[in-house]
Amino acid sequence: MSIHNKKLFLLCLATLAGLFVLQFLLSDYLVLAFTRILILAVFAMGYNVLMGYTGLVSLGHAMFFGAGVYGAGLSSYYLGVSLPVAFLAGILAAIVLSFLIGLLALRTQTVSFMIVTLMFSQAAFLLILYFSEFTGGDQGLTLPTSARSFSLFGLEVDMTSDVARYNLALTVFGVVLLGLFAFTQGPVGRLLVAVRENEDRTRMLGFDTYAIKLLAFTVSGGISGVAGALYGLMFGYIGSAFAEFKISIEALLFTLVGGPGTLLGPLVGTGLMTLLFDRLSGVTTAYLIVIGALLIVVTLWFPTGILGTLRDRWLPWLK
Amino acid sequence: MNTIGTKKNLTLPRRSLLKGMAAAGTVLAAPGIIGRAVAQSGDVIKLGAPFHRTGIGAAYGRWYERTALAAVKLINEQGGINGLPVELIIEDDGTDPKRGVEAVEKFSAEHKVDAIFGHLFSHVSAASAPRAGELKMPYFLCSEAHSLAAGAFNRYVFQPSISDVKSQVSSMAPWITDNLGKKVTMIYPDYAFGYDHRDNLRAAVEAQGGEIVGDIAIPPTETSYTRYLPRIPLNTEVIYHVLVGPGVLTFVKELGEHLGSQRPEIFGFIDSLEAVSFDIPQLAYLEGTHFWEAMPRYAQPNQTSFDKFYREKVGVDANGASVDDPKSVATFSHMFSVWETLFAMKKAMEMADYKGPKQKIAMLEAMESITGFEESNEFPQGRKIFNGKMHQSFAQQNISKVVDGKLKVVHTVSPEDTLYPDEADYTKMSF
Numbered sequence: 016m017s018i019h020n021k022k023l024f025l026l027c028l029a030t031l032a033g034l035f036v037l038q039f040l041l042s043d044y045l046v047l048a049f050t051r052i053l054i055l056a057v058f059a060m061g062y063n064v065l066m067g068y069t070g071l072v073s074l075g076h077a078m079f080f081g082a083g084v085y086g087a088g089l090s091s092y093y094l095g096v097s098l099p100v101a102f103l104a105g106i107l108a109a110i111v112l113s114f115l116i117g118l119l120a121l122r123t124q125t126v127s128f129m130i131v132t133l134m135f136s137q138a139a140f141l142l143i144l145y146f147s148e149f150t151g152g153d154q155g156l157t158l159p160t161s162a163r164s165f166s167l168f169g170l171e172v173d174m175t176s177d178v179a180r181y182n183l184a185l186t187v188f189g190v191v192l193l194g195l196f197a198f199t200q201g202p203v204g205r206l207l208v209a210v211r212e213n214e215d216r217t218r219m220l221g222f223d224t225y226a227i228k229l230l231a232f233t234v235s236g237g238i239s240g241v242a243g244a245l246y247g248l249m250f251g252y253i254g255s256a257f258a259e260f261k262i263s264i265e266a267l268l269f270t271l272v273g274g275p276g277t278l279l280g281p282l283v284g285t286g287l288m289t290l291l292f293d294r295l296s297g298v299t300t301a302y303l304i305v306i307g308a309l310l311i312v313v314t315l316w317f318p319t320g321i322l323g324t325l326r327d328r329w330l331p332w333l334k
Numbered sequence: 335m336n337t338i339g340t341k342k343n344l345t346l347p348r349r350s351l352l353k354g355m356a357a358a359g360t361v362l363a364a365p366g367i368i369g370r371a372v373a374q375s376g377d378v379i380k381l382g383a384p385f386h387r388t389g390i391g392a393a394y395g396r397w398y399e400r401t402a403l404a405a406v407k408l409i410n411e412q413g414g415i416n417g418l419p420v421e422l423i424i425e426d427d428g429t430d431p432k433r434g435v436e437a438v439e440k441f442s443a444e445h446k447v448d449a450i451f452g453h454l455f456s457h458v459s460a461a462s463a464p465r466a467g468e469l470k471m472p473y474f475l476c477s478e479a480h481s482l483a484a485g486a487f488n489r490y491v492f493q494p495s496i497s498d499v500k501s502q503v504s505s506m507a508p509w510i511t512d513n514l515g516k517k518v519t520m521i522y523p524d525y526a527f528g529y530d531h532r533d534n535l536r537a538a539v540e541a542q543g544g545e546i547v548g549d550i551a552i553p554p555t556e557t558s559y560t561r562y563l564p565r566i567p568l569n570t571e572v573i574y575h576v577l578v579g580p581g582v583l584t585f586v587k588e589l590g591e592h593l594g595s596q597r598p599e600i601f602g603f604i605d606s607l608e609a610v611s612f613d614i615p616q617l618a619y620l621e622g623t624h625f626w627e628a629m630p631r632y633a634q635p636n637q638t639s640f641d642k643f644y645r646e647k648v649g650v651d652a653n654g655a656s657v658d659d660p661k662s663v664a665t666f667s668h669m670f671s672v673w674e675t676l677f678a679m680k681k682a683m684e685m686a687d688y689k690g691p692k693q694k695i696a697m698l699e700a701m702e703s704i705t706g707f708e709e710s711n712e713f714p715q716g717r718k719i720f721n722g723k724m725h726q727s728f729a730q731q732n733i734s735k736v737v738d739g740k741l742k743v744v745h746t747v748s749p750e751d752t753l754y755p756d757e758a759d760y761t762k763m764s765f
Contacts, residue, residue: 044444051436141555144525154457154479154526155431157464157486175468251468252461256431293436296426300387 019200022332023278027196030279031189038181046181048293052286053184054246055269057191059281061238062266067275068199069231070211071121074129075136076266078116079236081143081258082109083243085150088253091162098165098174102244109240110233112139117232121225136263143255155254163251180249187245188282191238196278198234200334207231208276239266272313274320277334283321379414379683380421381406381676382441382450384462389429390579391455393609397669398452398476399424404648405676415683423447431461438462442469448691451675452476454668456527463487470765472698474679476671478502480530483726485758489765492701492725494678495718496628496671497752499530505731505752506601506626507538509745514599514624515571519548521562521585522576531576531603552577559585563592572599575606582606583616590619600624604631604734604741608665611655613739620736624744627732628667629715632740644673644714653740670715677712678704678720695765701725702761706749719749723759728752 018024034053038046058080065071086108091101120131143150150156163174172179198204206227209217218224247253256262265288273284291309295302317324326333383402386395406422414420423445427434434453441447449472453459456479463481466473467488475482475493480500482493510518518539522528528551536546547567552559559581566573577585589600600623607617607625631654633641644650648669649657656662678701685700686693702722707713716730728749734741 042444044440044442047439047443048436141553144553147526147529152526152529154481155460157460157481163468250435250461251464252431252435254431254457254461256457256461293440296428300426303388 020196020332020334023200023334024196026333027192027278030282031185031192034185034188035182038178043177046177048289049286050177050181050184050249052282052289053181053188054242054249055265055289056282056285057188057245058239058242059266059269059273059285060191060195060278061235061240061242063235063270063275063277063281064195064199064207064238065231065235066267066270067277067280068204068207068211069228069235071228071231072129072267073120073132073235074260074263074267075116075120075132075134075139076236076239077258077260077262078136078139079109079113079239080243080246080262080266081139081255082112082236083240083245084247084253084257085143085243086240087244088156088158088247089150091158091248092156092253095161098162098172098248099167101162102248105244105247106237106240109243110237113236113240114229114233117229117236121228121232133260133263136258136260140255140258140260143258147255151254153255155252155256158248158251158253162248174249174251184245184249187241191241192278192282195238199278203230211276268310270320272310272320274322274324274326277320277322277326279333280320280322287321377418378421379416379418379688380423380445380447381679382437382445382447383422383424383452384427384434384437384441384450384458385424385452386429386454386458387424387426389427391429391458394454394665394668395426395429397609397665398454398672401648401669401672402452402676405673408647409676409680415680416688418689427453427458427462429455429458431457434458434462435465438465438469438471438473442466442471448472448688448694449474449679451679452672456481460486463491466490470694472679472694474675476668476675478668480534483721483724483757485724485760487725487760489760489763490698491760492678494701494704494707494720494725494727495674495713495715495729496668496727497729497731498726500534500754501726501728501752502603502626502628502731503531503534504538504754505747506733507535507544508542509733509747510572510574510601511539511542511544513745514601516542516544517547517567517569517571518544518574519550519566519570519572519598520546520574521548521550521552521566522574523578524551524553527578528576531574535574557581557584559588560592563589566593570598572601573597574601576603578606582610583614586619587616602626604628604667608667609663611661611663612736612741618739621739623736625734625736625741627734627741627743628729629670630732630734630741630743631664631666632742634743638709638714640709640711640714643711644670648673674707674713674715674718678707680712681707698765717749719753721756723756723761725758725760 062076083105087101087105090096090104116135123131144152165172210224210227214224269284269288270281274280295305322333385398406420409420425437427437441450451474454477459475459477467490473491478499480498483498522531550562550565602625604625604627633652650664651657654664654666682697682701686696688697704720706720707718709717719728730749731747732743733745735744
């Protein structure tokens with residue numbers, strides 16, 4: 016099997032190795048912070064498949080993150096299934112939901128697509144509130160103590176251990192990263208980019224662009240669900256806040272800053288923005304203004320994001 | 335036209351860009367790395383306060399912070415705790431569950447605090463309490479949620495000051511049915527906070543021989559209430575309302591337009607109007623109605639010296655507003671919990687001769703052994719019964735009537751009358 020874009024593949028492996036080593040170098044708190052960053056980076060990577068590679072800007076990805084959170088959390092809370100099964104249930108819920116929403120939303124384009132995805136997402140959020148006796152609504156549900164550990168292939172994993180949490184997040188991140196490398200850097204990835212660059216021409220060449228976009232939408236939603244399921248189970252809490260509009264905006268923001276259409280951009284964007292939120296909120300309550308100003312600067316000077324700028328100027332293989 | 339990459343538009347050399355990125359990364363990571371070297375314990379007691387500085391709870395957060403600063407100042411003036419000064423570290427949780435958890439992790443791993451206190455909104459505490467337990471971090475709530483008393487949390491979580499909503503509602507109901515009427519219509523927000531009131535009030539009213547004749551849940555997204563008000567049954571004797579947020583003013587105005595002067599009795603929870611002044615035209619319709627208050631906003635004729643002392647230290651006048659700005663109204667029925675919680679923590683630490691994390695378990699066990707707090711400068715809201723098994727306090731409650739645009743206390747429920755059977759025993763859990 017030949018590997019397309021070997022330089023990027025090596026960079027991905029180096030990134031994973033670096034992230035593994037990082038846990039021995041950083042302070043306790045930064046290890047915890049990077050655990051969250053890795054999970055949210057998976058979410059942004061999922062979003063990037065649709066926005067960065069396929070050129071479709073969704074404002075509703077919170078519903079897929081939320082589908083992961085609730086699919087995993089509710090099956091653990093009510094059915095008492097083991098965490099790996101709950102994790103898979105969360106992913107499945109997100110895949111099914113994104114496929115169904117994709118079937119409808121992809122009948123629209125550009126601004127209409129943004130509005131339709133936003134409306135579906137808000138409907139999903141309100142449904143969580145409406146069925147609050149089952150979902151816990153805005154107050155949420157705290158997962159039982161039995162859902163704080165699991166055994167997989169003879170390996171006991173304690174979800175309360177900082178080391179286990181970091182390495183679990185890193186493992187999921189690594190699997191998604193390498194999976195997306197294969198997905199985006201091969202022939203399918205080329206088709207996604209073709210749709211982004213010129214959908215009419217792609218259709219004229221004989222490709223079913225609706226099917227391509229539906230595939231991208233489902234993969235994107237499914238990966239968002241991976242992040243949501245992991246987040247819910249990792250922190251032992253599910254609540255409607257994870258399906259709010261601002262969750263969609265976070266994914267958009269992380270991807271924009273890191274570089275849409277670059278494999279590692281979402282990781283860079285998520286890490287940078289999460290740490291900025293964290294540091295600035297300790298300095299001022301007006302930290303969102305500071306971040307807004309920074310975003311204006313990024314948009315003016317680096318409109319293709321940090322890694323996108325590097326790609327455009329010096330490193331064309333960084334995609 | 336895409337001009338990215340043109341020299342005119344971007345002249346930043348690659349080396350400078352990479353240097354800039356590396357420097358930015360170092361600056362962002364530095365506090366975490368340096369934190370390893372400077373974090374110490376044993377010479378100061380560090381308390382972490384994740385307050386709602388921003389988000390929907392910001393009005394509460396502002397006053398929680400002000401109260402906490404005043405209490406810590408007083409504790410330090412009195413010699414600190416066990417001879418150690420108290421350092422308060424505040425983080426903004428954005429009234430958001432995700433960031434609430436992040437704040438707990440930051441307090442535990444970076445600031446290395448001795449305990450955390452101050453979460454109010456129930457969805458934030460529901461997300462944060464499990465994580466605090468996993469990090470073995472003493473976590474003191476200043477909330478009203480019933481989750482703790484119901485056994486949903488863990489041995490590290492306490493609520494030593496403010497009563498939970500079940501206790502508040504069930505102790506109010508007998509007075510409502512005896513004095514205002516037995517046919518009650520509930521109007522509440524259509525989410526968990528509202529359901530707590532709905533479920534507990536229905537049970538309490540029916541236990542008193544009363545009846546819920548109307549049940550009106552209003553979605554949180556509503557901005558006008560006119561289409562809900564006709565659902566108030568004509569035989570309603572009491573309207574019970576607990577709406578919160580900016581829509582309350584519209585609700586009161588539209589309620590007045592709908593009912594006119596022939597209104598039934600009206601009973602509300604002050605949560606609806608915390609940080610809102612009563613003497614504004616939109617609220618004139620509330621004249622003569624009743625409210626629950628944990629701690630009377632307006633200084634009463636029989637004001638205790640403790641209430642006076644507390645107001646003076648926090649900087650609140652007799653009308654429940656800031657002494658610096660009479661238009662800045664306090665969240666008076668909630669913020670006392672921050673003050674009292676700090677003194678409850680101080681008491682437990684003194685009982686355990688707490689000097690640092692080595693005495694953490696002893697401090698938690700001391701907290702569990704406490705049976706109550708007497709009314710004092712430290713506990714100005716009133717006497718409390720503390721249930722060490724449920725980790726929950728039971729305090730006196732007040733019913734006030736709006737008279738001349740001010741709240742006048744007409745009835746007080748003793749702590750004993752707010753009790754309900756134990757629902758949890760955290761002392762059986764391991765640390």
